[in-house]
């Protein structure tokens with residue numbers, strides 16, 4: 348190669364490398380500085396906010412939107428009507444919003460808004476502030492948005508609010524004017540009807556001025572807490588970096604405990620000490636420490652310096668570096684909710700999927716991981732209770748989904764979280780079917796590919812907004828298998844597979860024919876085990892042709908045979924094995940219970956009666 352050609356080749360190579368790097372999806376950035384002054388007698392606060400907003404998109408923005416979540420807690424709001432009109436109302440909400448008095452409702456009243464010093468026109472439309480810009484925010488530019496507002500904290504109905512049922516004064520989630528996310532799918536100015544969230548990555552620097560007897564827990568690290576009391580109030584200053592939301596809670600009766608993990612992560616616990624909480628909250632730090640160990644190893648290293656578990660809210664709800672949970676629970680329930688909400692640090696706080704569009708990617712993935720963590724805690728004796736084998740860990744989860752699927756009100760996971768016809772379809776779809784999505788994927792691509800893929804997904808997509816395709820592409824790359832069909836069937840439809848053993852019959856030359864069929868509407872690769880009377884067994888794997896390959900052997904000790912692949916168009920499949928039928932004790936389809944098979948009663952053929 349001459350020098351010019353070499354130089355050209357080098358330049359082309361550089362360009363390809365550059366394209367590979369820059370083809371990563373752009374995302375906006377919003378850095379908040381907020382000062383909050385709380386009047387605990389009126390349950391109101393004054394806020395001021397400066398956001399440095401960087402438009403990393405290729406589009407000039409002629410308008411922007413803010414969420415004003417507190418406005419949902421007003422009679423006749425979209426959340427009020429939706430909560431009552433849906434076929435199966437949430438017990439926590441029902442008609443409670445409609446009955447709120449003027450001093451009990453929530454509101455955010457914007458008093459002024461400017462961009463780079465120029466006042467802006469804006470209009471409050473329910474829970475969204477619509478802002479038309481006089482001049483566009485150009486691609487690549489950063490603007491300074493300054494706002495002042497008054498707010499009233501609603502009586503606690505859902506997640507945020509004052510005086511929750513366990514007596515926590517302030518559960519402050521979805522509490523400030525929050526810029527709506529603009530991403531590669533456009534604006535996400537979703538009105539708040541009670542479900543899911545999506546936010547912009549950035550840093551939060553928050554000062555909270557509140558009556559001096561209150562103790563404040565929050566997202567991020569406490570920078571300073573002024574001992575000086577001014578006008579009966581103390582100042583609390585928190586910083587949370589590289590997050591997409593900020594939560595805080597305050598109560599005069601918080602007991603605060605902490606534990607520093609071996610890797611330096613600080614864990615803090617805020618709870619009201621009484622007979623219901625004392626013992627279980629004393630045991631929580633050691634158990635959560637062990638949970639962290641397992642999670643870091645299997646799902647990616649927790650990247651933030653602190654995590655706070657704070658009593659508040661109306662059940663459990665995840666936020667960056669913190670959670671609000673109700674705290675008067677038995678040990679199993681307290682650990683269960685704490686692990687679930689901590690797991691959300693991975694599935695939504697760090698891997699920031701748009702929950703409104705893909706609720707199953709945060710609730711489902713979180714539920715799956717929680718089941719594994721809880722079982723591990725039992726295995727190591729950190730939590731009372733019998734662990735179950737991996738083969739049976741999700742059996743009840745599968746059964747409950749299969750039941751629901753047969754009910755006729757199941758809806759595809761591709762439904763927007765706000766738009767499911769029932770709370771049940773949203774709940775089962777996102778928590779249960781999303782959970783199965785992962786365990787069944789492990790079946791399809793094999794345990795080793797799956798475990799590596801989960802860590803790779805974390806590494807490649809942390810602090811970004813992955814969507815279902817991004818996830819499945821990681822798994823395709825890790826396994827070398829084609830998986831688009833799985834995503835399409837599982838996410839966009841409510842179809843299920845129903846494989847069954849049609850027959851086992853003697854053949855010539857001391858062999859046996861096994862006939863299978865799929866009576867369901869979804870294809871799958873098939874694992875099948877033949878158990879012999881002498882106690883030995885052979886595992887057969889039938890690849891699904893559209894995967895263009897098959898998972899590697901999962902257990903090196905198995906007699907393992909990979910058969911001809913199965914085209915999904917063909918309902919029937921048969922193969923011959925070189926064993927006399929007299930030697931066979933039973934044939935079992937899907938012995939690891941990881942396929943979500945509609946009817947398992949036809950998955951086993953017993954050839955002798957015990």
Ligand SMILES: [Zn+2]
Pocket residue numbers: 687691709710713
């Ligand atoms: Zn959850």
